[in-house]
Amino acid sequence: MFKAYKFRLYPDEEQQLLLEKHFGSCRFVWNHFLDSSNKRYVETGKGMSYKDASVLLPALKEEREWLNEVNSQSLQQELMHLDSAFHGFFRKISGYPAFRKKRNGGSFTVPQHFTIKDNHLTIPKFKTPLRLFMHRNIEGEMRSLTISKTPSGKYYASILAETGKKIPGPVRIEACTSIGIDVGIKVFLTTSDGLQIDNPKNLKKSEKKLALLQKRLSRKQKGSKNMNKARIKVATAQEHIANQRMDFHNKVSDAMLRAYDTVITEDLNVSGMMKNHHLARSIADAGWSSFMAMLKTKALQRGKSIIDIGRFDPSSRMCSHCGYTYNLKLSERKWICPQCNTAHDREWNAAKNIKQFGLIKTGIPTDSGELTPVDRSMDTLIFLAREGIGQVHWLKQEAHAL
Numbered sequence: 001m002f003k004a005y006k007f008r009l010y011p012d013e014e015q016q017l018l019l020e021k022h023f024g025s026c027r028f029v030w031n032h033f034l035d036s037s038n039k040r041y042v043e044t045g046k047g048m049s050y051k052d053a054s055v056l057l058p059a060l061k062e063e064r065e066w067l068n069e070v071n072s073q074s075l076q077q078e079l080m081h082l083d084s085a086f087h088g089f090f091r092k093i094s095g096y097p098a099f100r101k102k103r104n105g106g107s108f109t110v111p112q113h114f115t116i117k118d119n120h121l122t123i124p125k126f127k128t129p130l131r132l133f134m135h136r137n138i139e140g141e142m143r144s145l146t147i148s149k150t151p152s153g154k155y156y157a158s159i160l161a162e163t164g165k166k167i168p169g170p171v172r173i174e175a176c177t178s179i180g181i182d183v184g185i186k187v188f189l190t191t192s193d194g195l196q197i198d199n200p201k202n203l204k205k206s207e208k209k210l211a212l213l214q215k216r217l218s219r220k221q222k223g224s225k226n227m228n229k230a231r232i233k234v235a236t237a238q239e240h241i242a243n244q245r246m247d248f249h250n251k252v253s254d255a256m257l258r259a260y261d262t263v264i265t266e267d268l269n270v271s272g273m274m275k276n277h278h279l280a281r282s283i284a285d286a287g288w289s290s291f292m293a294m295l296k297t298k299a300l301q302r303g304k305s306i307i308d309i310g311r312f313d314p315s316s317r318m319c320s321h322c323g324y325t326y327n328l329k330l331s332e333r334k335w336i337c338p339q340c341n342t343a344h345d346r347e348w349n350a351a352k353n354i355k356q357f358g359l360i361k362t363g364i365p366t367d368s369g370e371l372t373p374v375d376r377s378m379d380t381l382i383f384l385a386r387e388g389i390g391q392v393h394w395l396k397q398e399a400h401a402l
């Protein structure tokens with residue numbers, strides 16, 4: 001099983017210069033072969049393979065001597081990254097590979113010959129080890145290292161280690177240990193048990209601040225010193241938001257996988273929804289797809305299951321109690337089923353349907369009714385509160401209070 005680690009790097013001035021050379025050379029190789037591949041595609045209808053590019057790399061290094069100042073394995077790795085970027089594009093996993101820009105920071109991979117000792121990282125081509133802050137120990141054997149620089153100028157070392165542990169086999173899927181989740185715009189996530197988790201307040205605050213900084217940046221004169229300062233401020237705020245969001249996603253996904261063995265979700269077709277301009281920003285902010293990706297990765301590592309029911313349009317419109325399909329408007333948050341008189345909360349009802357459909361799809365008896373023990377939701381609530389996620393409501397309790 002692979003585990004990823006990320007540590008902050010503190011290079012001295014001389015090391016920073018050599019790091020910049022690595023970022024620049026790798027960016028050059030990436031852009032050069034992306035351009036060649038595009039051109040070849042126009043001419044022949046076929047792009048460039050990893051093999052094609054590898055054959056051409058030595059000639060490029062002769063032509064541009066400065067490429068020899070950096071670790072040649074890192075340049076070679078860039079061709080592999082480009083190749084997998086094209087594979088991702090053709091398998092519709094990611095967008096078309098883009099040209100890299102200096103202002104977006106940089107990165108390069110060190111596939112081998114690196115060591116870490118006493119908070120110092122030794123890599124090829126660097127005479128002195130780079131100082132890094134290890135906030136935790138690496139478990140297992142280190143396999144690959146990527147050094148990166150953020151747009152605001154922070155350096156990081158990301159390490160992939162093979163732990164030697166086997167991934168636990170999947171647990172049996174049962175109705176009582178499963179949870180259905182509905183992710184939305186108004187509320188970040190609602191469970192079939194009636195827990196609602198809102199986007200954290202500090203995230204909303206940071207987003208407001210970012211909007212202000214972006215406005216200021218837009219007023220600066222192009223190419224001026226002040227513009228560069230404003231750009232770094234925007235980049236710092238963006239990185240801060242990304243960190244806050246990742247922390248939030250980490251805690252919520254941990255909470256779900258701690259209390260439940262199976263999480264049932266609906267494919268929301270986020271990219272399709274992005275076309276709707278009004279929804280676009282809040283969807284991007286909620287970061288559903290990154291949350292889902294994190295949930296899936298963690299579930300796999302812990303032997304838990306994620307069931308994706310695909311796109312299921314009537315999930316919010318159908319009564320989870322009797323199956324009646326109601327003509328629900330987008331503005332209606334609560335509704336009463338005309339057939340069985342059950343009062344529904346829009347998201348909670350959707351989450352209940354998602355759970356039922358997931359179980360049916362998997363061939364598990366749904367035994368509709370209150371099969372998930374109440375203490376699982378209570379546990380989740382307590383766990384999230386302890387982790388500092390305060391924006392959680394429990395609809396079940398609110399319903400009882402009424």
Ligand SMILES: [Zn+2]
Binds near residue numbers: 323
């Ligand atoms: Zn009904």
